[in-house]
Amino acid sequence: MTQFLVNGVPRQVAADPDTPLLYVLRNELGLMGARFGCGLGLCGACFVHVDGVSVPSCDTPVWSLEGKSVVTVEGLTPHPVQQAFLDEQAAQCGFCVTGIVMTAAALLERDPHPDETAVATALDRHLCRCGAQQRMIRAVVQAGRPQEASDG
Amino acid sequence: MAELPKSLAANPVVGRWIQVGADGTIAVRVGKVELGQGIVTALAQIAADELGVGIAAVRMLPAGPAGPDEGLTAGSMSIMDSGTAVRIAAANVRELFAAAAGKADFSYAEWAARVDLDVPADPDVPLRQTHELVGTDVPRFDLPDKVYGRPRYxxxxxxxxxxxxxxxxxxxxxxxxxxxxxxxxxxxxxxxxxxxxxxxxxxxxxxxxxxxxxxxxxxxxxHDTLPDEDELDKFLRAGPHETIMVADDGEEPPGGSTVRATYSRPFVAHAxxxxxxxxxxxxxxxxxxxxxxxxxxxxxxxxxxxxxxxxxxxxxxxxxxxxxxxxxxxxxxxxxxxxxxxxxxxxxxxxxxxxxxxxxxxAPFGSAMTADVSATLTAEGRLSSWQYDVYSQGHTARPGYAGVPGLFSATLLDPPADYPAAVDPPAAAGAGSTRNALPGYDLPRRRITGHRLIESPIRSSAMRALGAFLNVFAIESFMDEAALAAGLDPLEFRLAHLGDPRGRRVLETAAEAADWGRPRPEGVGLGLGYARYKGRGAYCAVVAEVEAENEVRLRRLHIAVDVGQVVNPDGVRNQLEGGATQAASWTLVERVRFDRRHVTSDTWESYPILRFSQTPAVDVTVIDSREKSVGAGEAAQGPTPAAIGNAVAAAIGVRVRDLPLTTEAIVAAIERG
CATH class of the missing domain: 3.30.365.10 (Aldehyde oxidase/xanthine dehydrogenase, molybdopterin binding domain)
Structure with missing residues (x-):
C-alpha cells in the first residue's frame, strides 16, 4: 500500500508498486486529464506535478510516491495559464495541452514573467504534432504578464 | 429546381441532420468529424446563421449511425461538402418552423413538437444573405474540455x-x-x-x-521484406508501375538551354x-x-x-x-x-x-517519392517546355479500398485478408501520387507523368496533402533553380509565368509581408513556395526565412492564403500555422527508418519531430474574398518545404534536393558540389 496526496487528498493505493502513476490516476481515481501518449516519458502528454515538479506520470512508479504530493491538471484547474490558452485558442487537437499546462504552471511558479525563449525552453520536453507551439508560447507569456497574473 | 449539394443529396432527410428539442436546443449531426481541425465549430457557425439563432443554441453531435453518411473527412473538403449541406438543411428547418408558426419571428422551443423534420430537403429553399457568425472568430467548442483535462477523447x-x-x-x-x-x-x-x-x-x-x-x-x-532505406530512389523507380498521364501537350521541346533536377522525400509517419x-x-x-x-x-x-x-x-x-x-x-x-x-x-x-x-x-506511412523535372528556357528567361516524372507508392489504402478490408489485423487472420499496395484516389478526388503535379503556371509543351508502384512491402496511405507535398517541393524548388539559370529574381520569374490573379495576389502579399528583396545578412536566406492546392482549392504562398550557420534554423514563415469566403478567420489561421509547422517538421527532421526486416523508428527518439524551440514564428495573412469557400487544412503542406529549401539555398548557396534537410543532407549536398 502506497500513501500519497493527490490534489491535496490523502490516498492509499493498493496497486502493484511498479504500476505507473498514470494508470492509477486514470483508472482508480478517475482523473483523466493526464493522457497516455507514449508510455516512455518522451512526449509530455501525461505530465503531473510531484512535489511541485512537472514529471511524466507514465513512467513514475507508484512506489516512488510514498509521502509525496501529486497535483494533476484537475487539481490545478482553474489556472490563469488555462484561460490564456483559451484566449489564444492555443490548441488544435488539444491532446498535448494538459501536460503542457502543467509544465507551464510550474515554470510560472519559478519564473513569473518568462519571455518567449524561456517558455520554449521549458516546454521542449513536450511534443505537439498539430503545430500549435507558437500559440502556446504566446499563451504562456500572456499568462505571465503582470497585469494578468493577479486574477485567477 | 436546383440540385442538392452532394452530401445532402446522399442524405436528403432534414431530420437526419438537425433535430430541435422542446427546450429550443438545436442538435446538429454532420457526417464530418472533429480531427483537431475545428471543423465542428465552423459547421455550427454556418448552421446557427441559417437557423437565425445564437451559437449557444446549437449542439454538435458525433457522426454515427443516427446521422448523415458523408464519406470521409479528408482532402480539405468538409467546408465545401458539409458546409453547403448544413446550410441548406438549416434553411429548410427555419422555413418549416416559419411555415408552421405562420410568421418569420418564431420560437423553436414553442414549435418543436409540432414540426416534422423527417421530410426531404428542398434545394430551392431561400438562404439568408446576411451572416452574424460566419466570418467571425467563434471560439472552438471542444477546447475548454481539452484545456481543463475533462474526459473527451x-x-x-x-x-x-x-x-x-x-x-x-x-x-x-x-x-x-x-x-x-x-x-x-x-x-x-x-x-x-x-x-x-x-x-x-x-x-x-x-x-x-x-x-x-x-x-x-x-x-x-x-523474413526480410523491406528495401534498402538508403536506396529508396532505386526502389521507387524499379516498378512495376501504373502510368498516370496528367498532361501531354504532344509537342517536342524546342531548342534552348535545358535545366534538370531530381527531388525526393522519404517515408513519413503520422505520429x-x-x-x-x-x-x-x-x-x-x-x-x-x-x-x-x-x-x-x-x-x-x-x-x-x-x-x-x-x-x-x-x-x-x-x-x-x-x-x-x-x-x-x-x-x-x-x-x-x-x-x-x-x-x-x-x-x-x-x-x-x-x-x-x-x-x-x-500505421500506414506517407509514401516516399522521387521526381525528375526538366525544362527548357528561352534566351528571354521564359520556360518553353516542362517535363515531369514522379515515382511513388499509392496514397490510399483506406478501409474498403480495392475491394479488401484494408484493416491491418485482417491480414493476420486465418485465412489472411489480402492487402495489396495502396492505390491513388481518382483525378476527380484530387489524385494521389500526381496531386499538384500539374504546375499552376502558364507553361507550354508540358508532359507530366506519374508512376505508381503497384507492388510494395511497405504500407502507405493518405497523409495530409498526399503527393502534393513532394510535387510542390519539386516544382517550386525547380522554379528557383530555373530562375537562377535565367538570372532572374525568383518572385519576378514566378509572376512572369503566372496569369491567375488570385495566385499573383498571394505571392505578392507573402513577399511584401516578408519584405522580399531587402538584402539580408550573411547566412540568412529567404525562399518562396507557391501552389493552389489540388489546382482548384486554396491559393497559398509561403516565404521562409532561415539562418544557416552550423545547422539550419527556420526562423519565420510568412504565409498568404486565399480560401475564398472565410467561415472562421482564426480557425483558418490556426490551420495554416499548424499545417505549415507540421510541414516544416517533415521537411527538416522526419524520416521513417528501417532495416531489411523491421521499421526501427518506433519511439520519439528514433522518430523525432520539431520541438518547441525549433518551431518557426508563423504570420498568416488571410485574403479577403467573396469566392466560394474551400478548405484550409492542407494548403500550406506543399509551399512550405519549397520555401524552406529555397531559403536554405539562398542562405548557403547550396541546393538540397533530398528531404529531410538535416545537417547531414546539407553536408552531403555541399560535398557533391
Missing amino acids: IQDMRLPGQLFGRAIKPPSPGARLLSVEPALPGGVTLVREGSFLGVIGADEAGVVRAAETVRRAARWAE SMAPSCGVAVWRADDQVDVWSHSQGVFLLGRAIAGALRLDPAGVRVEHAENAGCYGHNAADDAAFDAVLLARAVPGTPVQVLWSRQDELAW
Whole structure:
C-alpha cells in the first residue's frame, strides 16, 4: 500500500508498486486529464506535478510516491495559464495541452514573467504534432504578464 | 429546381441532420468529424446563421449511425461538402418552423413538437444573405474540455464493465505466428486467431504487462521484406508501375538551354500524439457496436462487416475524438482490433489502445517519392517546355479500398485478408501520387507523368496533402533553380509565368509581408513556395526565412492564403500555422527508418519531430474574398518545404534536393558540389 496526496487528498493505493502513476490516476481515481501518449516519458502528454515538479506520470512508479504530493491538471484547474490558452485558442487537437499546462504552471511558479525563449525552453520536453507551439508560447507569456497574473 | 449539394443529396432527410428539442436546443449531426481541425465549430457557425439563432443554441453531435453518411473527412473538403449541406438543411428547418408558426419571428422551443423534420430537403429553399457568425472568430467548442483535462477523447471512454485489451503486433511485416505459450497471470485472457494475438483484462497496467509477456513468448516465422532505406530512389523507380498521364501537350521541346533536377522525400509517419484506440461491444446475433476516431465511420463499418462476413447493418460505428489526425492512420486498425477482442467476450465492452511503438511502426506511412523535372528556357528567361516524372507508392489504402478490408489485423487472420499496395484516389478526388503535379503556371509543351508502384512491402496511405507535398517541393524548388539559370529574381520569374490573379495576389502579399528583396545578412536566406492546392482549392504562398550557420534554423514563415469566403478567420489561421509547422517538421527532421526486416523508428527518439524551440514564428495573412469557400487544412503542406529549401539555398548557396534537410543532407549536398 502506497500513501500519497493527490490534489491535496490523502490516498492509499493498493496497486502493484511498479504500476505507473498514470494508470492509477486514470483508472482508480478517475482523473483523466493526464493522457497516455507514449508510455516512455518522451512526449509530455501525461505530465503531473510531484512535489511541485512537472514529471511524466507514465513512467513514475507508484512506489516512488510514498509521502509525496501529486497535483494533476484537475487539481490545478482553474489556472490563469488555462484561460490564456483559451484566449489564444492555443490548441488544435488539444491532446498535448494538459501536460503542457502543467509544465507551464510550474515554470510560472519559478519564473513569473518568462519571455518567449524561456517558455520554449521549458516546454521542449513536450511534443505537439498539430503545430500549435507558437500559440502556446504566446499563451504562456500572456499568462505571465503582470497585469494578468493577479486574477485567477 | 436546383440540385442538392452532394452530401445532402446522399442524405436528403432534414431530420437526419438537425433535430430541435422542446427546450429550443438545436442538435446538429454532420457526417464530418472533429480531427483537431475545428471543423465542428465552423459547421455550427454556418448552421446557427441559417437557423437565425445564437451559437449557444446549437449542439454538435458525433457522426454515427443516427446521422448523415458523408464519406470521409479528408482532402480539405468538409467546408465545401458539409458546409453547403448544413446550410441548406438549416434553411429548410427555419422555413418549416416559419411555415408552421405562420410568421418569420418564431420560437423553436414553442414549435418543436409540432414540426416534422423527417421530410426531404428542398434545394430551392431561400438562404439568408446576411451572416452574424460566419466570418467571425467563434471560439472552438471542444477546447475548454481539452484545456481543463475533462474526459473527451476515446481513450477516456469507460463503458460499464469495460475491459482493457491490447493487440500484440508481429515482430516484422509478413511474419507468421508459429507458437505462443505464455505464462499469464489470472484475470488476463489470451485471444489468438491465426497470427492475431491479443490480451484482455480488467487491470490496464496488468494487461500492458501481459501483452509484453505474450510478445516475448511468441515464436514467429520471419523474413526480410523491406528495401534498402538508403536506396529508396532505386526502389521507387524499379516498378512495376501504373502510368498516370496528367498532361501531354504532344509537342517536342524546342531548342534552348535545358535545366534538370531530381527531388525526393522519404517515408513519413503520422505520429499523432495519441496512439490509436478503439472500443467495441459484441452483441447478440453477431452485431457489434464500435467507437472509433476513424475519418470515415461508415466506410469502417462496412469494412469490418466485410472482413468478418457480418451483415453490414449490424455493425454500428460512432465517432469518438482522439488526438490530431492527419490522414489514414491506425484508427481503423485499432477499431478492428477492439472488435476482434470484443468477439471473445460477448456483451462486454473492450477498449484497445495501441502502443506508441506500434503506432510509429505499423500505421500506414506517407509514401516516399522521387521526381525528375526538366525544362527548357528561352534566351528571354521564359520556360518553353516542362517535363515531369514522379515515382511513388499509392496514397490510399483506406478501409474498403480495392475491394479488401484494408484493416491491418485482417491480414493476420486465418485465412489472411489480402492487402495489396495502396492505390491513388481518382483525378476527380484530387489524385494521389500526381496531386499538384500539374504546375499552376502558364507553361507550354508540358508532359507530366506519374508512376505508381503497384507492388510494395511497405504500407502507405493518405497523409495530409498526399503527393502534393513532394510535387510542390519539386516544382517550386525547380522554379528557383530555373530562375537562377535565367538570372532572374525568383518572385519576378514566378509572376512572369503566372496569369491567375488570385495566385499573383498571394505571392505578392507573402513577399511584401516578408519584405522580399531587402538584402539580408550573411547566412540568412529567404525562399518562396507557391501552389493552389489540388489546382482548384486554396491559393497559398509561403516565404521562409532561415539562418544557416552550423545547422539550419527556420526562423519565420510568412504565409498568404486565399480560401475564398472565410467561415472562421482564426480557425483558418490556426490551420495554416499548424499545417505549415507540421510541414516544416517533415521537411527538416522526419524520416521513417528501417532495416531489411523491421521499421526501427518506433519511439520519439528514433522518430523525432520539431520541438518547441525549433518551431518557426508563423504570420498568416488571410485574403479577403467573396469566392466560394474551400478548405484550409492542407494548403500550406506543399509551399512550405519549397520555401524552406529555397531559403536554405539562398542562405548557403547550396541546393538540397533530398528531404529531410538535416545537417547531414546539407553536408552531403555541399560535398557533391
